[in-house]
Amino acid sequence: MKKSNQINMTEGSIFGKLLQFSIPLIFSSILQLLFNAADIIVVGRFAGDNSLAAVGSTGSLINLLVNLFTGLSIGSNVVAANYFGAGNSKELKDTVHTSILLSVYSGIILTAVGIAGSRIILRMMQAPDEVLNLATLYLKIYFSGITATMVYNFGSALLRAKGDTKRPLYILFLAGILNLVLNLIFVIIFKMDVAGVAWATVISQTLAAILIITILVFEKDDFHLSLHNLKINMSIFARIVKIGLPAGFQGIMFSFSNVIIQSSVNTFGATLIAGNSAVCNIEGFVYTAMNGFSQGSLTFCSQNAGAKKFDRIRRLTWISQFSIVVIGTVLCTIFLLFRYRFLGIYTKSPDVIQAGMIRCWVIFTTYYLCGMMDGMANTIRGIGHSLMPVISSLLGACLFRIIWLVTIFQIPQLHTPKTIFISYPVSWVLTFIANLIFYNIYINRLSPKKKKIKETLPSR
Template structure:
């Protein structure tokens, strides 16, 4: 048995949490560099309308794939519980169930994405000048979703076993490939947004192959044997019990973002361009904070499996304090250098940069609230409860944002881009407060049960 899988249940927590989280942060940053490279190359070579076209697809793509990425979370939690409690045969069956589930999920997304991309973009009121480019980008992007799902499911398994470095190494290689393919397809072949979508798809295939290769070469319960792939009903049920609510939560979360994106689209392509560039910059801060949520989930999962309840309380405090500091510092730094950062993406429209700065002002300063919310979600899921954070998020994030759009935003004096952005911070704060109260209640219940 690879001894890395026991690190979460033994030894000092602070140093282990930080060392575990840093590779996840770097991995997330590399994933964002895929999209950043797309936007930068397109912005400098094709113009701000192409930037807006790529940016307009982000919320829609997230809506379509988040359900299945949530299921990969279920696979990771199930593996973590099995490793923590020493049920290694359950871990083996979970691994061999998760990979075919990833393939089926990716194939389904490919069909839906290719067939319905333009229809969905029309429903989002995507401007006519950006629609053909956005539709082309999405169709090519969804050709790579099988690879994307294999990478996400495989990474979830590796992280549950304590290996956060392998996904980092593989995305480094894929990110370098993506960058050079962007330059070749856009500058040499003049493919515009289709070129960056193709580059992203090829790089996703590379990272998926490397992840599967690593699982095949492992010598512990997480080892993948291709001939033994089989969907075991008991393991699939457990994966879905945890992962499906997580996926539904992410999808509903994305629905609110799609509706907000539709409202942003109504202000025109210049606002869309500024918003897309600002969103990409925010992504680097978000993925740094969200990495602590993944850490909280896996550390809580293994320690819950090992029934080390007192360590879970320490995990909570370390992750909450760490994510607050990370979000506050990075958010302030991004806001301070916002003009320079946006100018990397947009070179032909001062107005687009101006609107990007408006978004950053309202999102970056309170962004740490989003990090606190995500960590609280990870803590609850690590305890095997996935329906509760889903319900809280639906009420606290989706409910507040949709209520804001359909009530406050419709008032003439509040029908502004600034009004849309304010809804984010309000929803983060309300959801975090509710989730941390629920987590404390569950912990007290678990403590009481263990003392009987």
């Protein structure tokens, strides 16, 4: 096994290994974000505001449909990392093959649901008539190639389980370049509008899937993938579902609340939709940086739970939280200081830029709270408990935001876009507090001073 392609997180410096894991993952996530950023920038500058609104308004819907299966890839990561930390070779091999086949099935299901339901859901979200057809076309093409996205997500999750975040970065670098080149060719030269950026995304993600599978096929360790031996191990599948399904539902709940919020934003017209979409894309870069440390917590905790080194988990938790706050605050400050220049990258319309300012001030002054919330949830999930973060998300984020929109937002004096966006930081605080309470309960149960330690992989 090439040691450069793995990180043993059960020994050595906690902060050093967290950085070693998280930095390549942050850059990988940034490149993945650039897929959507390239779409939005190209259509915004070369196809018009309606096309920008059409592509930008699909993000919450895509996340709603995809997050359940993305949660299963998190389950694969946790299970594989746990077996890797425990040195359990046979179960690790079965996890690899089960996960890849599961990714294919997930993609097929998403293709069917996405193509059949896109227009219906967009209408339910009150998408304006001027963007409805363009948004529907974009989604149908996007979901036609979603299997490749699922294969890449599951494959990279498996590599992350042993601390390999570098090779997924190299893959996304190549795919990102291809995506950008195809965007420019399809939109500027062939005038394909939103269809062009959708096909560029599908083709580039297909390249990423092929490369991740190639890496796994040529691995020489327990992460080796044999295409002739692909099958679902039901015991491993049950463990992946136990961890991943609650994580997926948590993502769905956040996405559902975001769909409700997007529906409220849609009532203010295409200009606010376009401005909101541009700022959301910028936010993604801050979230990605914070999420790198959050994902580091997930894998770090999973490996150490397998090795039963719970004292390292305690120390990692607060190191990760501190890192999230620092990087989130620094990046948000930069984006606030240069907000007009950054928004000017996405659109030339002064009205759209001004509309985006509303969201800018609310989110970029509080966004570190979102990172803290996710980091704590992933720490809990990493030690084998996925159900409680779902409950806290249901109450603190999804239910709260819906109640906010049907009560506070309906007050005539507060029926404004700013009121919509304020629901985010309030829900982040509530959810973080709930996750912190659950974390303290679970970590105290796993105290190394106790003679009898329960198995940590299955959640309760």
